[in-house]
Amino acid sequence: MSSTWLLFLYKVPPRPTARRVYVWRKLKRLGAILLHDALWVLPDTPRTREQFQWLAAEIGELGGDAWLWEGQLTQSAQDETLVQQFLVQVETAYGEILAGLKRKKPDLAALSRRYQQISAEDYFHSKVGEQVRAALLSARGGGD
Amino acid sequence: MKWVTWALVGVDRMACAWLIKKFIDPKAEFLFVPAGEKSLPKGAEPFDIPGTRLSHRRGHCTFHTLLREYELKDPLLQRIAQIVDEADVVQEVTVEPVAPGLDFVCRGIRTISPDDETAFERGALIYEALYAQLALESPQ
Numbered sequence: 001m002s003s004t005w006l007l008f009l010y011k012v013p014p015r016p017t018a019r020r021v022y023v024w025r026k027l028k029r030l031g032a033i034l035l036h037d038a039l040w041v042l043p044d045t046p047r048t049r050e051q052f053q054w055l056a057a058e059i060g061e062l063g064g065d066a067w068l069w070e071g072q073l074t075q076s077a078q079d080e081t082l083v084q085q086f087l088v089q090v091e092t093a094y095g096e097i098l099a100g101l102k103r104k105k106p107d108l109a110a111l112s113r114r115y116q117q118i119s120a121e122d123y124f125h126s127k128v129g130e131q132v133r134a135a136l137l138s139a140r141g142g143g144d
Numbered sequence: 145m146k147w148v149t150w151a152l153v154g155v156d157r158m159a160c161a162w163l164i165k166k167f168i169d170p171k172a173e174f175l176f177v178p179a180g181e182k183s184l185p186k187g188a189e190p191f192d193i194p195g196t197r198l199s200h201r202r203g204h205c206t207f208h209t210l211l212r213e214y215e216l217k218d219p220l221l222q223r224i225a226q227i228v229d230e231a232d233v234v235q236e237v238t239v240e241p242v243a244p245g246l247d248f249v250c251r252g253i254r255t256i257s258p259d260d261e262t263a264f265e266r267g268a269l270i271y272e273a274l275y276a277q278l279a280l281e282s283p284q
Contacts (some may be wrong), residue, residue, distance in 0.1 A: 022203075026234050029235075029236065030234055046179075050154075054194055056194065057200060058200065060195075061201070
């Protein structure tokens with residue numbers, strides 16, 4: 001069975017640039033993927049759907065214009081490619097946490113906050129996420 | 145008065161329903177339409193529906209908008225607005241330790257409730273508790 005994806009396309013006025021940055025950062029925080037510098041994609045869940053709808057309304061407030069579609073890929077093999085892209089995105093971020101843990105005197109509070117952020121965007125439950133979780137828990141010291 | 149929002153309520157809608165019933169309209173009656181539904185029942189005030197007056201504004205949650213629109217100045221309600229903002233809206237700056245998890249708990253309340261109305265009644269307990277505990281622990 002093919003998965004349903006949410007596709008998001010928008011335009012905001014070029015100035016002030018702060019607005020463009022604001023929208024872009026929100027999309028990044030949602031863990032959306034930008035396909036070929038054109039279309040933002042998220043897996044369809046009640047939460048992502050609602051967040052996209054709010055963002056579309058917000059873009060309207062900013063004097064822009066947004067389009068939200070739901071869709072299936074005609075070649076279901078591409079579902080897997082897309083899932084991989086989502087996994088690569090979170091695993092890159094998880095990798096930074098693991099690297100941070102290897103440093104001398106790692107900032108465990110900051111790293112675990114970062115882990116929480118990333119795991120909220122980890123739509124496909126990366127195995128690396130489990131490793132990071134275990135590494136953070138064992139780094140806290142003081143024994144079990 | 146009648147109020148209408150999207151069904152399958154979560155953190156922001158539960159917070160709004162509690163606020164409306166307790167501070168704005170004690171006789172409030174809530175109606176629900178499926179998410180995305182464009183035709184809303186006549187005579188009911190819509191809230192937390194994208195594109196309506198009482199909804200997200202400038203990156204803030206609807207609870208926040210209700211406080212502004214109904215000029216509710218209680219500092220504890222402002223704290224709850226910040227908490228709901230962080231729980232419901234994608235934020236970069238977070239300062240409320242209570243917020244992470246609240247969204248999840250509220251979605252869980254909806255999951256275990258037979259309908260949205262019951263979820264509102266149960267969700268109200270969370271905000272009642274939050275308000276009371278903030279009152280107890282806030283610096284005077």
